[in-house]
Amino acid sequence: MTTRRVRRRIPVLLLVPALLGLAVLVVPLAGLLVETPWTRLWPRLASAEVWPALRLSLWCATLATGICLVLGVPLAWLLARADVPGRSLLRALVTVPLVLPPVVGGVALLLVFGRRGLIGQYLDAWFGVSLPFTTAGVVVAEAFVAMPFLVVAVEGALRAADPRFEEAAETLGASGWYTFRRVTLPSVAPAVLAGTVLCWARALGEFGATITFAGNFPGETTTMPLAVYLALESDPEAAIVLSVVLLTVSVAVLAGMRDRWVRRAA
C-alpha cells in the first residue's frame, strides 16, 4: 500500500485544547527555570543542604527500585503467566497503590509497620527493628508507591509476548527457572527497563508516604521532595534551587535511559 503524504489541516477544535494541554505541562516547569537565581545558583548549591538530601534521595530511590525489581518482576510473571485463582482480583490489588493518594499509603504503612502496627510490633519485639523515622522506612515507603509502575509495565509486556517460545523451551527440557531467565526475561527486557525507569522516577519523587511514614529528619529521612517542601516556607529561593536540581536529575536519568531503551528495542 502506498501512502501519499498529505499536509493535513489540523482541526482547530483539536489544536486549541492540545496547545493548552501542552502549556499546562510545560509552562510551570519553564516558570521554575525563569525564576531560578542562575547567578547565585552555584554558591547556593555549594552551601545549601542540597547534597545530603540529594544523596539520600538517589540512594533510597535506587534501593527501592532494586527491591521492586526483585519482587516486582516475579509478581508480574505470576500475574501474567501462572494459573492462580482470583488473578483479576490480584491484578486489581496490585494497581491500588497507583491510584491511592500516597499520604494514605503512608498512614497504612504506619498502621502495619509502625512500632505498634500489625506487623511492626513483632518486628520491634523479636528483632528490635523499627521502620518509622529511619532511612529503611523511606525505602519501604518508596517501594510501596513505586512497585506498581514496574509490575504493570512488565505484566503488560509479558501478556503481549508470545508464550510459544517458552513452551518450546520447556518441551526441549529447560527448567521453569531457566526458561524464565533465558527466554521470558530477554523477550520483555525493554519493558523491564522502561518499568524500572518509571519506578525509579516515581520513587525519587515520593513525598506523601515518606513524610507520613518515615517522618522528617535531615540526613536520615529528609529526601529532596521533603527538602523542597520545607524550604519553600523558610527560603523560597532554596526551594527553587532544590527543585531545579531534582528536575535536572530526573530529566537526565529519563533521557539517558530512554536512549538506551530505544536503541535496544530498535
Next chain:
Amino acid sequence: MRSAIRCLVAAVFLLSACAAPSADSGGRITVFAAASLTEGFGELGELFEAANPGVTVEFAFAGSSTLAAQIRSGAPADVFAAASPVHLTTLVDAGLATAPAAFATNRLQIAVPPDNPAGISGLADLSDPDVVLAVCDPLVPCGAATETVFEIAGIAPEPDTRERDVKAVLTKVRLGEVDAGLVYRTDVHAAAGDVTGIEFPESAEAVNVYPIATLTDAPDPVTAAAFVDFVRSQTGRDVLAEAGFGTP
C-alpha cells in the same frame, strides 16, 4: 457539533451561575489558624456562627509557617491566628496584615503514650538516645519553643523526626510510634486519655504568645474584624481557657 457546543456553553453558564456568590450571603470568612488552635477555634467558630446567623466560618489549620507562606502566595484568607508573633510580624511588614493583637498563650508539655514505655519523667530524660522523640520543626512556633527549652535546660536531645506542625507530633505519640513528643499543653488537653502530659519547669521560659489579625486583602473585612473581636471577647477567652490556653 453546533448543538454540542451550545450545550457546552449552556452548561458552563449554569455552572458559573451556581458558583457566583449571591449578593446577600451573610458573610463567609476563611480563618487561617495555627494547628494548636484546632479544638479551641473549632468551638469558637460554631459559637460565632450561632451568634451571627447567615455567617459561615471556614478554618484552615496548619503550621503557622505553612499558613504564612500561603498568605504570602495570595491565599484568600480573612483572618490569621498564629502560634507566635514572628509569622504574623513578617506579614504585617509585607503589608499583608494589620493590627495584630495577642489573644492567648500556650506552653509546652511532654506528651507520652499512656503506658509511658520509655519511663519519661522530665525533660532531661529526652537526652537518652534510645528514646524515640518527635518534635516540631524549628520553623514552626512549637519547634522554636522546643529549641528554647532545650537550650535553657542545657540538653541537646536528638529527635527522630521533626514534624511540620504540632498535631503531627501529637499523632505520632497517639499512635505509640514515638516514646515522647514535645507538644503544647492544649494538645495534651485535646487528646486527653490517648496521651499523658508531663509538665516541666523550663516550659515557663518559652511561653508562646498567639497573635491574631485581619488580613489586608480579606474578601470580607467586616466579618473578619467581627470574628477577631469575638475571639478576644470574654466568651472567646473562656472557650480558649477551657481548651488549656493562658491569657496574655
